Amino acid sequence: MKEISKLALLLPLALFVGAVVVDMNIITGALKAGSSIYMREIFIIVALILSVPLVYLQKWASDRNVLRGLRSLFFLIIFTCLLLLFSQDRLDVINKSIGSDLAIYDNLSFYVLLLSWAFFMTVFILIILGTLRNLVFIKRKKSTARNFNWFLLLLLLYPLLNFARNYSYRLFYIGPETFKIISYVILFLLIYLMVLNSFRVSWINYLNKKQKLACFWGGILLLPVQIYFAAKFHAIDPISLYSPVLATFVEYGIAFLTIYLVIAFLALIAHLPTAQLYDRKMNQISSLHHLSRAVSSEFDSEKLVVTIVKLAVQVTEADFSWLELVDPETEKIKLVSFFNLNASEKNRFDPALEDSLQDWLGSHGDTFLSNQVQKSHASKALRNWKRDLNSLLAVSLRTGDKDIGYLYVGKRVEFGFEQDDTDMLRAFCQQAVIAVENARLVKASIIKERLEQELKVAHDAQMKLLPKEMPQLEGFAIEAVCITANEVGGDYFDFFRLSKDKVGVIIGDVSGKGASAAFYMAEIKGIMGALARGNRSPKKILAAANKTLYEDLDSQTFITVVCGILDARDRSFTFCRAGHCPVYVAEDNSSECKVLEPSGIGLGLDGGSIFEKSLKEVKLKLKPGSACLLFTDGVIEARNREGEEFGEEMLQKAFVGSKDLHPSKIKKTLIKEIDAFVDGYKAHDDLSFVIIKAV
Numbered sequence: 282m283k284e285i286s287k288l289a290l291l292l293p294l295a296l297f298v299g300a301v302v303v304d305m306n307i308i309t310g311a312l313k314a315g316s317s318i319y320m321r322e323i324f325i326i327v328a329l330i331l332s333v334p335l336v337y338l339q340k341w342a343s344d345r346n347v348l349r350g351l352r353s354l355f356f357l358i359i360f361t362c363l364l365l366l367f368s369q370d371r372l373d374v375i376n377k378s379i380g381s382d383l384a385i386y387d388n389l390s391f392y393v394l395l396l397s398w399a400f401f402m403t404v405f406i407l408i409i410l411g412t413l414r415n416l417v418f419i420k421r422k423k424s425t426a427r428n429f430n431w432f433l434l435l436l437l438l439y440p441l442l443n444f445a446r447n448y449s450y451r452l453f454y455i456g457p458e459t460f461k462i463i464s465y466v467i468l469f470l471l472i473y474l475m476v477l478n479s480f481r482v483s484w485i486n487y488l489n490k491k492q493k494l495a496c497f498w499g500g501i502l503l504l505p506v507q508i509y510f511a512a513k514f515h516a517i518d519p520i521s522l523y524s525p526v527l528a529t530f531v532e533y534g535i536a537f538l539t540i541y542l543v544i545a546f547l548a549l550i551a552h553l554p555t556a557q558l559y560d561r562k563m564n565q566i567s568s569l570h571h572l573s574r575a576v577s578s579e580f581d582s583e584k585l586v587v588t589i590v591k592l593a594v595q596v597t598e599a600d601f602s603w604l605e606l607v608d609p610e611t612e613k614i615k616l617v618s619f620f621n622l623n624a625s626e627k628n629r630f631d632p633a634l635e636d637s638l639q640d641w642l643g644s645h646g647d648t649f650l651s652n653q654v655q656k657s658h659a660s661k662a663l664r665n666w667k668r669d670l671n672s673l674l675a676v677s678l679r680t681g682d683k684d685i686g687y688l689y690v691g692k693r694v695e696f697g698f699e700q701d702d703t704d705m706l707r708a709f710c711q712q713a714v715i716a717v718e719n720a721r722l723v724k725a726s727i728i729k730e731r732l733e734q735e736l737k738v739a740h741d742a743q744m745k746l747l748p749k750e751m752p753q754l755e756g757f758a759i760e761a762v763c764i765t766a767n768e769v770g771g772d773y774f775d776f777f778r779l780s781k782d783k784v785g786v787i788i789g790d791v792s793g794k795g796a797s798a799a800f801y802m803a804e805i806k807g808i809m810g811a812l813a814r815g816n817r818s819p820k821k822i823l824a825a826a827n828k829t830l831y832e833d834l835d836s837q838t839f840i841t842v843v844c845g846i847l848d849a850r851d852r853s854f855t856f857c858r859a860g861h862c863p864v865y866v867a868e869d870n871s872s873e874c875k876v877l878e879p880s881g882i883g884l885g886l887d888g889g890s891i892f893e894k895s896l897k898e899v900k901l902k903l904k905p906g907s908a909c910l911l912f913t914d915g916v917i918e919a920r921n922r923e924g925e926e927f928g929e930e931m932l933q934k935a936f937v938g939s940k941d942l943h944p945s946k947i948k949k950t951l952i953k954e955i956d957a958f959v960d961g962y963k964a965h966d967d968l969s970f971v972i973i974k975a976v
Contacts, residue, residue, distance in 0.1 A: 322526050326441055329530060332407055333433060339411020347484050348492060354412050355503055361405055362510040372519045395523040402520060403527060406534035413541055420483035432474035439467050440529035471533065479541040482548045493553060500546040511539045582720040586618035589688070589713050594620050596709050597674060597702045599690035605632070606686035606717065626667055634662045639687065642677045648703050649675040652696040672697035676710045678717065681745040685717060708811035711746065715803045746806060752776045752784045755849045758976050760944035762952065763969040771798025772913050772967035773806055777813040782849040785813045788971050789842040790861065790913040805830065805840055819844040819857040820898045823884070831888035839883040843911050852975055854909060855900045859884055862914055865933060867940035869906025874933040903975035908940045908947065915966035919955050922962045927955055944972040
């Protein structure tokens with residue numbers, strides 16, 4: 282590769298030197314100027330063609346260093362523009378003194394200056410093309426490389442045709458008018474490809490707000506400079522007297538640069554209004570990741586509560602936050618951590634001020650939002666304690682039907698929170714519950730049988746996160762169960778109310794067993810809860826979840842999931858399968874069991890486009906009496922004392938045999954069949970299934 286890189290640089294340079302040697306022979310009289318001009322242009326044309334690899338070897342502005350490449354491009358353009366301004370007077374003198382391109386051989390100083398500009402601008406355009414290629418290829422599509430390669434081919438072809446049209450079109454044995462039409466067609470295609478490639482500005486999507494603002498102010502300065510430079514260079518045209526081919530190549534290279542900068546700047550302006558929202562979403566996801574890591578690694582309760590209040594402020598962009606937990610021994614609420622509260626406010630804190638608010642949370646739900654604290658009956662008492670509190674968001678930390686604490690975030694301004702903040706903080710608190718429970722678990726395990734007590738409490742906390750009541754949806758009956766092999770496991774299921782007529786259904790299985798799998802189960806539950814309410818497509822939900830989880834999962838861990846949406850309006854079940862067990866369907870008046878197994882790989886196995894491409898979304902119409910079974914591999918891998926597996930055949934037989942029953946009885950029948958098969962033998966894997974029946 283190193284030898285190829287050297288050849289890519291040396292061959293065009295050698296040919297460029299060959300063109301200079303031809304010019305030297307013309308100047309010394311060894312060659313006649315007329316015919317030798319063609320020889321010189323041939324050298325230059327071949328040199329340009331051999332310079333193409335330099336465009337593809339360019340390293341500026343790759344997907345890993347976009348800003349550095351843009352910064353280098355900025356200074357290169359500024360430098361070139363200043364160089365043109367400093368040389369303007371001398372170039373004007375040359376243009377006035379020389380009547381034709383042959384006259385440059387009569388003055389050596391003129392020739393040297395034009396040669397220098399020709400060589401410098403050739404290098405400039407090759408660097409520019411390489412940099413723009415790297416920008417164009419970021420998040421490339423199948424057609425990206427084809428469009429750019431055609432553009433580069435026409436950029437090399439048109440200067441040759443333009444030279445031939447003006448000097449030697451008869452060599453092609455066609456008339457001048459036909460040749461002119463051909464060159465105009467090539468020019469049209471060249472300009473079209475310039476514009477087409479200029480719309481490849483996907484790199485802007487991945488800049489944060491600070492980076493976009495930096496590019497905006499840089500563009501405010503660079504764009505006028507580039508337009509001025511392009512116009513000035515065209516007016517002075519310092520290369521055309523030296524080489525018509527090279528002059529055309531450079532001029533259209535500058536035109537492409539100008540078009541790309543204009544379109545990129547306009548696209549950047551369009552992205553500026555959403556830049557803050559993008560940063561906010563990334564900040565929220567990052568905070569969820571930090572808390573997930575704290576769940577699995579931080580068992581010091583004092584450090585954990587500090588982490589929770591700080592991350593809560595980041596998730597909601599609040600001004601202050603405080604966390605209260607119920608003391609397990611005294612059953613009283615205690616302020617355990619706070620952020621941005623002064624010493625006076627800490628000393629004057631009185632839990633009685635929040636009685637009305639906590640009563641409201643107990644009767645109305647687990648989340649309270651007030652953007653005008655003073656006007657809210659439930660929260661206005663807090664203004665006596667904290668006078669600059671104008672917007673308040675409170676979430677109860679709940680396991681089952683019991684509140685173990687309350688998390689509050691506030692802002693000094695009114696109308697500081699949105700519904701999105703509520704959803705994110707609720708998802709955040711679901712993981713905070715696990716974190717707090719685990720921290721308490723470790724503290725208790727130091728006093729009592731550490732490992733056994735830890736796993737028992739973790740099992741209780743995990744089970745409380747599973748839905749206790751099945752969702753009610755007109756036309757459907759739903760039942761589900763999760764039985765862990767150990768105290769904690771990696772199986773989970775969940776339901777999300779998307780609208781009056783739609784319910785999201787998720788069942789998943791984390792690879793591995795024990796506490797590690799349970800922690801990842803808690804993480805994906807929080808992430809799915811946050812993403813499901815903002816999407817209406819199972820495929821989009823899984824794609825977003827995979828992007829969030831990919832960087833956080835270790836290389837040995839992946840998660841299989843079936844994610845679907847039940848729609849009461851058309852009695853349909855739309856789902857995607859990410860590497861999970863198949864979906865069984867038993868229809869009324871049929872003894873057959875349909876096995877639906879659309880393509881899809883597990884979450885965390887690929888962070889790019891392979892995962893999204895592998896997913897196939899299936900829409901299933903459920904007629905009255907039809908039943909669906911979603912299950913984890915622990916069901917079919919249940920073993921008896923002889924090591925035999927329960928298997929898919931026995932599961933299908935048991936499911937079809939009980940399909941006419943209510944889902945609650947189908948559940949009992951399946952569990953009874955599995956228990957009878959294993960005959961008391963210890964389960965080696967978690968067992969979960971969800972039953973959906975159209976009624």
